[in-house]
Amino acid sequence: MIKSKIVEDKLDTLVSSNAVPIIDLENCVYKQSVTARVGQQLDKALSEKGIALLVNHGIPDEKIKAAWDQFDHFLDLPAEVQDRYKRKDGTNYGYVSPGMERFDGKTPELRHTYNICKLDDKNLLAETLPKFAKTITELALDFHNLSQFILWAMHSGLGTPTNDFVRKHSGLLSGDDVNMTTLRMIYYPAIVDDEPGQSEGAIRCGAHVDYGTFTLLTQDSEGGLEVQLPGSEKWERVGHLPGAILINGGEILSIWTKQRYHALPHRVIVPESVQIRSRGRHSIAYFCHPDNSTMISPGDLLPNQTESAEDSSDEKIYNAYELIQKKFSDTYGQRSQGGNES
């Protein structure tokens, strides 16, 4: 009985049933034939499923593992040292301890995260853990380069006549005062069933959609990630393809494409399998955002977009920064000021 449950846990995922498109990035070579193919595949995947898996993305596994190791070292530091790096109100960078985030406004998330918003972040633990700063910064640069390749491919897939879409992401990782793009280290501790508050009603990460253009996610093992595919309210387990990076669309991209691309609802539950939940889980999310001052007009990215009666209505158009702040306060109320990016 127990055995068949474990087998079921291994098989019953979107990855194992080939329901997530896999896109080969060919190490991100900037060849027109490659960006055009990747753009087309992304267009199909993000419009039909809201999700895809990227392989041959060029970020070596060892670099990702080294970053997880460094985050573990950070989590081993005494609490008073960690506190010095805590995320502060009005900014997005720094350490977020379990319980600081509550996606549904009440249930604390059982996870540690660390946000990096700038490639040359002088505050990044350079004195306390020099290797942490070096390893994470190098990885952030890799994600920055990968996201730029994806932006060019998306530009091709969307068929927008100008390269404004790419240009509007000029400030990737140059600081959250300019652009909210964030590399987030994440660790979900193992769930110990008989410790109070650990399993009953607990969540690793509550249901939400990400706010920006797209998110890249890498995970070290199956650990409860679930999504709602377009047109369905059913939560489906994603599963895990070692070495692949998952991409999902965010809310700004969805508005920009008049919902052609889906903002994918997702969450991380406490896995029902004792075996799986008794393992800690690492992930890294890279949230790609347009520059804060970018005006996000519905349908702006679609080719041949002419101003329709609907567009020229009095409906207010927000810039990317306002949209994110609005989203924070819709979702978190007062917490938004010191809340989280997702």
Ligand SMILES: O=C(O)CCC(=O)C(=O)O
């Ligand atoms: O850890 C994961 O798998 C997902 C994390 C996530 O969705 C987020 O932080 O926005």
Ligand SMILES: [Fe+2]
């Ligand atoms: Fe998310």
